[in-house]
Amino acid sequence: MAEDPARVIDSAFIASLSTLTPAPRKGPDELLTPDGALTCAEALALFDDQAASRHLDLAARALRARGEGFYTIGSSGHEGNAAVAAALRPTDPALLHYRSGAFYLARARQVPGSTPILDVLLGLTGSRDEPIAGGRHKVFGNARLSISPQTSTIASHLPRAVGLAFAIERRKKLGLPSETPSDAIVVCSFGDASINHSTATGALNAAAHTSYAGLRMPVLFVCEDNGIGISVPTPEGWVSEAYRDRPGLRIFRADEIAAVGAHRVASEAARYVRERRRPALLHLSTVRLMGHAGSDLELSYRTASQIRDTEAQDPLRRTAAILTSCGAATPEALRERYESIRREVAALAEQAIARPRLSSAEEIMAPLAPRSPARIAIEATRAPEASARQRFWGEALPEREGPGTLAQSINRALGELLVKYPEMLVFGEDVGRKGGVYGVTRGLAKRASAARVFDTLLDEQTILGLALGAAQHGLLPFPEIQYLAYLHNAEDQLRGEAASLRYFSQGQYENPLVVRIAGLAYQKGFGGHFHNDNSLAVLRDIPGLILAVPSRGDDAAAMLATCAAAAKIDGAVSAFVEPIALYHTRDLYEAGDALWCAPHRPVPEHVPLGSPRVYGEGRELLIVSFGNGVPMSLRVARRLEKDGIAARVLDLRWLAPLPITELLAHASACGRVLIADETRRSGGVSEGVVTALVDGGFRGPIARVTSEDTFIPLGDAANLVLMSERAIEERARALLAAL
Ligand SMILES: Cc1ncc(C[n+]2csc(CCOP(=O)(O)OP(=O)(O)O)c2C)c(N)n1
């Protein structure tokens, strides 16, 4: 049986100390090396941080073996990243790789009162007292240290890092005060395999592109290159070569594996980003010791000699050798430090085990998506300042114009919100000068300034990442995704990142935002599937996400105000899906009736989260719908009425949270329910509605009309697979005839 790699590394380090010959001793305030910036005392502190990180890895495995620890991906071999922390300030926002133990310890050293060793142990043992995730995940994070938590999805934090760097500069440009120092830079680390992920290449490209375009982008990317990703080697030299000549992105290479050696290049890189406000990539040499995680059998994909060669490059050994040869410490002193840190970690581990763990579903979910409806109501109906409105709209006050379509109402509502929230930004593909593909943001850039309403590059991950970073930095982003179909290649930014941040930080970090998405079908055959995507399934099950689908202009305006208020009050993340086919619809029953237009109200009537709109008081049939289905259902109800059948129509308006109480009340008042759902039969909204009715005890007949489980074709063929008004009517009549 193979020897335990943790024990091998531990004993090899101790044995290596006895091979070192001490040089004449230097004082703590003397420079370690003539060309470096570190004093002997600082270098020894870096040794301590690296040693503590190592002992935490050893403790993680020991805790796992006892059934008290739940995570064994370690930082061994990556301890050089302590140099990056030492080269930065504790107010520089950090988004870290999962091998950042030494960075965490070195940064904590810069903030008095920190307890980093205990923090990490509380994370390993899943304790409720862990400072960032409180037992919900093992991450490096701490609000006091400006380290926001990361998910396990490699590279998914890079777009947010770009957004944060952008936001630091944009806040300054807009004259908005900030607690973050104005010369702060963002640091974002990741592995060598991760740099190939499209999320990483997209974010690196976005940072370079932004800088190339002349905007400031103070982000330091750190690629911790250990030459492998789980079992797959990275070709030698790939990272440096791939990023050598990238316009807009400067690369720095730190070949030294020990923190005391890497510190000089790390400082140079940090200084470049801080002074020039340009992005840089620090390529940091590391090795991976003890396998990918505790469960990883390295011998299944690496030879014993490869493993031994890597072990010989242990950065702790290298650090000890430098410290000894420069006269900062004797080998005996280093051994004593190493053993005393071992004892400290062991004692704190016992404390961590004794700390409480999460004990109820309510406790676990509490930070996910708090809702304060009373405060949201007040905030949503707070009027924007009259003089600011006047400045924004000038002579063209929208209430003086006639009733508007859905597109016009959204445009005006966005304008009002831009007046009300000076920190609000609207951005996406073509939303600036052009004013959006459908004119929904037309004129806003001119009125609000190009600093607040602007075009982004063509990458949905970047658009959402920009929003996450901007929101995390106190701005109120309203990103736009041009078509629902194009959300999917960036969806994790919403699901894994935006929606989970409060949860993994117990509300210490938030990214309140409203992402507007043009979507759904009925473009009269134009565009095929990708302009008619009618699936909302991926949005409906994201924990805590608010999903709004307005069908008419006045609702849209009010719901946007509610989403903005929920963002401000509760840090909420909302997806606001706008039915494209209704953007320019004016009439409901017949040409010229203008019943689908709405007058503008500077302060809309409040539409609470999860509250539906009900049309009519019929008691024979309840038609439940949303989006395009609402005007269809209203026309069907009108035809039924002519035949003496009294139906009422309920527009859900909110698909998450669903308006369950009202749904049940109206269902029982009518006795029968027909769901007119334009999304698909499988995974569509009607599944949730039926379930809510059944769960809520409704025992009357339920029927549903949906679109087919297919992609949508071009031309009139689209009508063969989409829910039709005729189908709603036929199903309604059949449901009524059955009784
Ligand atoms: C998006 C995504 N795909 C796959 C994984 C599984 N996974 C976790 S770590 C890893 C390898 C990462 O290697 P590298 O970036 O070099 O970091 P290292 O572990 O070597 O420090 C993989 C494939 C993941 N976490 N996220």
Ligand SMILES: [Mg+2]
């Ligand atoms: Mg790697």
